[in-house]
Amino acid sequence: MRSDTTGFWTPVALSADVLAGTVIPARVSAGIIALWRSQSGQVAASADRCPHRGMSLSHGFVRGEALSCIYHGWSYGQDGRCVRIPAHPGLTPPETIRVTTYAVRESDGIVWVAEGTPASDPPSLAGWIPLRTLTVEADREAIETAAGASADADGLLETTRADARLCLLLSPSQQVRTGMQTVTHVLVADGCLPPVRIAASRSAERLRRRAETAAEKGRLP
Incomplete structure (x- = not known):
């Protein structure tokens, strides 16, 4: 990005x-x-x-x-x-x-x-497919802390939770009226079965809650 x-x-x-x-x-x-x-x-x-x-x-x-x-x-x-x-x-x-x-x-x-005027094309997401988009009421640092991983220069953050492997594509964090906000696109491995997609979606929701808690309290619970 x-x-x-x-x-x-x-x-x-x-x-x-x-x-x-x-x-x-x-x-x-x-x-x-x-x-x-x-x-x-x-x-x-x-x-x-x-x-x-x-x-x-x-x-x-x-x-x-x-x-x-x-x-x-x-x-x-x-x-x-x-x-x-x-x-x-x-x-x-x-x-x-x-x-x-x-x-x-x-x-x-x-x-x-x-x-x-970007000097190159958007980054390739080969091997991943979009699952859903979440609006996280937190900045990128809080999301990285919640995920236990860092995003790369393109905003891609890969993480493996207890029940799912997923990739987060983070837009630049924005200051809004209620605080910092980060639009987050959730990606899963191409070809994964429906139960894996469901688990990944639930995992992303839990990660969102942890990040928002981190943003509210300044630390993870």
């Missing part, structure tokens, strides 16, 4: 959680963005504010290949350009009306958003 000086990739969601024709909020270091997938299956990311009245685009809707604001229906293509203003159906919107967009990559079941 933060592996170079020009930019980095942030893992913002599982591909399976961004369905065609939907938009969801996602978090990068700059704050919340709108992450959406067109009806044809193309994933895109934009700043969360509509330039018209500032409504959150992550509260909007996807129609065809455009993301529309829920307030007045202004629509934006994947390149950020405004393509439709419903109140003026005969108007071709000026090129100057657009939202900021982010480069997006889908790799190994994860949606990555570029912050800046």
